[in-house]
Amino acid sequence: MNLSQAAVAFLPQEQLALSLLPHVLDDAADGSHDLSHLLRVWNNARRLQQEEGGDLRILLAAVLLHDCVRVEKDSPLRAQASTLSAQRAREILDALGWTAQDADRVAHAVQAHSYSAQITPQSLEAKIVQDADRLDAIGAIGVARCFYVAGRMGSALYEPLDPQAHGRVLEDRRFALDHFPAKLLRLQEGFQTASGAAMASARQARMRAFVEDFLGEL
Structure with a gap:
């Protein structure tokens, strides 16, 4: 797929997508933060925008640039990833002639x-982008991304003697299953928009059902 073909998927802001995609598509081979992820987050954002309002131009720029500086999940710089991406986003938008006010947004x-x-x-x-990105971290896709990332990081599926961490601390960098109680099953508590919370509820139920089925098979 070339850039023009990819940009069309970001209707109705395909021209903006065409100008920003060269800054975000790379060869990092991270299937959890690739073009497919950007498209899913954009689709989430558009659905939320239809209910909540918001500027589509600002939304698409933020969606496309939200991971423009890649930091691996196991990096000590992980907590700074979004700040680094925000700094880089300002540089990119400034070079494209955006106003300082819009670049700051x-x-x-x-x-x-x-x-x-x-x-x-x-x-x-900002509320919509946060919700749209978190929606992609839960539900069936969230389950798939969790185990995909665990594989990239070399993590085990679960701790064999105490998979539910009844007698140990959660270690989600070592065990994929730990990531559900450590983070993913807690994400629903923090949704910023009513529409996002409603979408999250259904996805969260699917994810909880998966974890219960997984533990049942153990």
Whole structure:
């Protein structure tokens, strides 16, 4: 797929997508943060925007640039990833002639999207981007991404003697199953929009059912 073909998928902002995609598509071979992820987050954001409002131009720029600086999950810099991406987003938008005010709106949404950063989104667009990205971390796709990332990091599926961590601390960098109680099953508590919370509820139920089935098979 070339850039023009990819940009069309980001209707109705395909021209903006065409200008930003060269800055975000790389050869990192991370299937959890690739073009498919950007498309899913964009589709989530558009659905939320239809219910909540917000500026589609700001939303698409923030969606496309929210992971423009890649930091692996097991890196000590992980908590700074969204701040680094926000800084890079400002540089990219400045070079494209965006106003400082609009670039700042995008940068805030980029910085606030991250769970690790623990930054409260202040604008509607930032709330939507955070919700849209977190929706992609839960549900059936969230389960798939969790185990995909665990494989990339060399993690085990679960701790064999105490998979539910009844007598130990959770270690989600070592065991994929630990990541569900450590983070994924807690994400629903923090959704910023009513529409996002409603979508999250259904996805969270599917994810809980998976974990119960997984444990049942053990």
